[in-house]
């Protein structure tokens with residue numbers, strides 16, 4: 001789970017199947033499509049996704065396929081996430097309830113099968129399942145032996161950093177959830193208040209209208225699928241690059257919309 005900073009990282013918040021906005025972002029960041037169809041940065045930068053690349057939005061398969069190809073090519077990293085884990089188990093053939101936008105992935109696969117046939121669909125599903133199952137709970141970005149940044153989907157406790165077990169995986173997927181309220185929404189505890197030290201923790205999952213920096217923890221999920229924007233945090237430059245959502249794909253408005261759109 002420890003990766004080298006190398007020539008720089010472009011760390012990207014929850015994409016949630018907003019493939020068009022993601023392509024616009026890569027273009028803004030200076031990535032160029034090569035002959036094999038891979039997006040390569042001329043300065044050798046790499047892409048790191050905070051997870052939830054699929055579900056809710058319109059193009060889950062395209063987004064997952066992008067990370068499948070770029071992770072295999074060593075050009076991108078992608079961490080585990082709550083939707084990613086749900087879809088992984090569905091792809092494995094387990095009985096899971098597809099809701100909160102996961103049902104869109106199933107619909108996309110039905111259309112994919114009509115277009116590409118059963119064999120190719122099964123093959124893709126198996127490869128995507130492996131990608132999602134193999135995704136680590138978090139990454140530690142280091143440079144010349146010094147740890148600089150931790151990337152986790154929904155959050156992490158300081159004592160979990162550098163370790164991996166089922167409890168840590170769950171915490172990184174869902175954050176510190178104290179149960180559900182009467183409306184079925186998770187009651188979230190603010191894990192980031194406990195973080196100490198200089199290590200910067202990047203996280204997404206819980207959309208905020210703007211990047212939120214507290215205690216050296218930085219939320220970069222600005223709710224693109226809810227009509228907000230897709231965020232990239234460039235490291236080590238510590239610069240933000242945003243792409244505004246083309247629309248609110250979520251069907252959620254007003255009080256039901258986490259960023260109030």
Ligand SMILES: [Mn+2]
Pocket residue numbers: 014052081082083153154204205206
């Ligand atoms: Mn999430």
